[in-house]
Amino acid sequence: MTYRVLISDPLSEEGIKPLRETENIEIVKNPGWDETELLENIDQFDALLVRSQTQVTRPLLEKAARLKIVGRAGVGVDNIDLDAATENGIIVVNAPNGNTNSAAEHTVAMIMSLSRNIPQAFHALKQKQWDRKRFVGVELKQKTLGVVGLGRIGAEVAKRAKGQRMNVIAYDPFLTDEKAEQMGIKRGTLEEVLQAGDFITVHTPLLKETRHLINAEAFELMKDGVQIVNCARGGIIDEDALYDAIVSGKVAGAALDVFEQEPFTEHKLLTLPEVVATPHLGASTVEAQEIVAVDVSHDVIRFLEGKAVRHPVNLPSIPSEAMHQIEPYFYLAEKLGTFIIDLANEVISEIRISYSGDLSEIESGPVTRNAVKGILKRYLGSRVNDVNALYLADRKGITVSESKRSARKGFTNLITIEVIGASGSRKVSGTLLNGLGPRLVRVDDYQVDATPEGHMVVIQHIDQPGVIGRMGSAFAEHNINIATMQVDRSDVGGNAIMLLTIDRHLEDKALAEIALLDEIKSVTAIDL
Numbered sequence: 232m233t234y235r236v237l238i239s240d241p242l243s244e245e246g247i248k249p250l251r252e253t254e255n256i257e258i259v260k261n262p263g264w265d266e267t268e269l270l271e272n273i274d275q276f277d278a279l280l281v282r283s284q285t286q287v288t289r290p291l292l293e294k295a296a297r298l299k300i301v302g303r304a305g306v307g308v309d310n311i312d313l314d315a316a317t318e319n320g321i322i323v324v325n326a327p328n329g330n331t332n333s334a335a336e337h338t339v340a341m342i343m344s345l346s347r348n349i350p351q352a353f354h355a356l357k358q359k360q361w362d363r364k365r366f367v368g369v370e371l372k373q374k375t376l377g378v379v380g381l382g383r384i385g386a387e388v389a390k391r392a393k394g395q396r397m398n399v400i401a402y403d404p405f406l407t408d409e410k411a412e413q414m415g416i417k418r419g420t421l422e423e424v425l426q427a428g429d430f431i432t433v434h435t436p437l438l439k440e441t442r443h444l445i446n447a448e449a450f451e452l453m454k455d456g457v458q459i460v461n462c463a464r465g466g467i468i469d470e471d472a473l474y475d476a477i478v479s480g481k482v483a484g485a486a487l488d489v490f491e492q493e494p495f496t497e498h499k500l501l502t503l504p505e506v507v508a509t510p511h512l513g514a515s516t517v518e519a520q521e522i523v524a525v526d527v528s529h530d531v532i533r534f535l536e537g538k539a540v541r542h543p544v545n546l547p548s549i550p551s552e553a554m555h556q557i558e559p560y561f562y563l564a565e566k567l568g569t570f571i572i573d574l575a576n577e578v579i580s581e582i583r584i585s586y587s588g589d590l591s592e593i594e595s596g597p598v599t600r601n602a603v604k605g606i607l608k609r610y611l612g613s614r615v616n617d618v619n620a621l622y623l624a625d626r627k628g629i630t631v632s633e634s635k636r637s638a639r640k641g642f643t644n645l646i647t648i649e650v651i652g653a654s655g656s657r658k659v660s661g662t663l664l665n666g667l668g669p670r671l672v673r674v675d676d677y678q679v680d681a682t683p684e685g686h687m688v689v690i691q692h693i694d695q696p697g698v699i700g701r702m703g704s705a706f707a708e709h710n711i712n713i714a715t716m717q718v719d720r721s722d723v724g725g726n727a728i729m730l731l732t733i734d735r736h737l738e739d740k741a742l743a744e745i746a747l748l749d750e751i752k753s754v755t756a757i758d759l
């Protein structure tokens with residue numbers, strides 16, 4: 232199969248080489264489509280690669296019937312509707328590390344532009360004004376840098392500020408005293424950082440909680456003459472409040488690389504001489520663009536090859552070692568899910584998944600998602616995958632729970648899926664046997680041993696002489712070959728089960744005739 236990949240923002244050509252060198256991938260790069268054309272064409276693509284310009288909206292994602300993955304060549308994903316991606320079973324990956332250094336260096340450049348009035352002085356010189364008094368600056372040494380958000384970039388900026396012999400105080404909900412001490416910086420509350428900073432730089436994501444984090448009240452807390460830098464996301468700083476703070480003299484200078492609305496060319500902030508601005512250049516270096524493009528290209532390739540991705544955004548990120556441990560269970564879990572929903576053959580309200588043995592000690596989330604995918608695809612078809620399985624179950628009012636217990640005896644690893652419907656509970660268990668692969672080992676309370684694949688038939692019957700013989704003859708009359716048969720009973724003469732694998736699908740007519748045989752209680756055909 233050829234996968235079609237749309238690249239709708241400028242990505243490094245060197246960086247997308249892994250895609251170019253992958254045989255079954257066809258690339259459409261920067262076709263220059265506007266929003267309408269993108270909407271018209273998106274359903275032709277399996278993968279979409281963007282930076283920060285393309286808005287990956289809900290309407291676009293809902294139109295993208297073929298899209299499986301969105302790759303963000305960078306950190307911020309605020310231009311992607313993550314909920315819509317998840318609901319439509321589209322995984323989003325990003326490249327969180329590739330442009331950290333570039334963004335940190337750009338931030339430092341912006342701090343120094345402010346401290347020495349470099350852009351303004353250059354602009355004046357270009358106007359043939361040799362003016363050395365107007366552009367007297369300040370040293371960074373011994374000044375305090377307030378950092379709001381000490382993640383990858385914030386930490387790199389803090390390190391560089393220390394190199395300039397600045398004092399650094401940072402606020403980050405996840406910053407510990409130990410980490411602050413280790414970095415030689417001070418940990419403070421947001422208020423303390425805003426009060427202490429001679430320069431304040433923000434490095435948080437743009438979230439509901441961080442939108443307008445730096446607002447008029449925040450400016451009130453700051454020192455007179457403070458200088459502000461935003462190389463993170465427009466919107467973290469309230470631009471109108473910043474304008475007022477500069478005009479009032481509270482803020483002596485502001486250096487902005489990102490803006491609430493981009494492109495940003497008309498805002499009144501640009502009319503102020505105290506403002507330095509760049510058009511979202513923090514990641515715009517040859518090196519950063521190559522790294523992020525390579526990283527996101529590799530993740531797209533991994534995903535299209537059915538492998539785990541390294542940087543999922545709308546799925547929990549699992550370390551590759553742990554993923555290596557659990558991937559072999561995905562197939563088993565999905566097959567058990569499909570088996571049990573066909574066996575139950577009714578609307579269900581609850582899915583209970585239990586893990587025992589080795590499985591009780593590993594990250595089971597992705598396995599659960601594959602089991603739920605196996606169940607739901609009977610209702611919803613191929614639009615269900617492990618990205619949207621839990622969302623779709625929730626939307627159908629089906630609760631999903633997990634339990635774990637170490638197994639002192641029996642199977643070294645066992646997955647049991649129980650579904651609850653109006654007529655009660657049905658359950659199935661499976662395991663992975665070394666060298667033998669997935670095995671179905673329990674149906675309800677009966678012990679069996681079969682490979683969960685192909686055309687299977689579950690027959691509930693009364694444990695009586697002749698039932699099995701009649702069953703065999705009935706299948707023979709319909710020219711259906713029985714490949715494997717497992718039998719178990721609750722007790723002598725009591726309830727019993729046959730689990731068959733047959734060579735072709737059991738048509739309804741044959742099923743109905745077999746179900747009428749003496750001692751037969753139910754016949755269920757399950758095609759895996």
Ligand SMILES: NC(=O)c1ccc[n+]([C@@H]2O[C@H](COP(=O)([O-])OP(=O)(O)OC[C@H]3O[C@@H](n4cnc5c(N)ncnc54)[C@H](O)[C@@H]3O)[C@@H](O)[C@H]2O)c1
Nearest residue numbers: 306307334380381382383384403434435436462463513514
């Ligand atoms: N200008 C650019 O071109 C450019 C380039 C790269 C990244 N960015 C942006 O920079 C920002 C930071 O990127 P990063 O890679 O460092 O991300 P990161 O996830 O490594 O760090 C973000 C930090 O913000 C912290 N945080 C979250 N909410 C907070 C709050 N209310 N107050 C204080 N801290 C809070 C988090 O705990 C985390 O440590 C992102 O918005 C990213 O999109 C911009």
Ligand SMILES: O=C(O)CC[C@@H](O)C(=O)O
Nearest residue numbers: 282283305306307514515
């Ligand atoms: O792609 C870019 O140029 C910007 C990326 C940057 O804002 C990010 O969040 O990684």
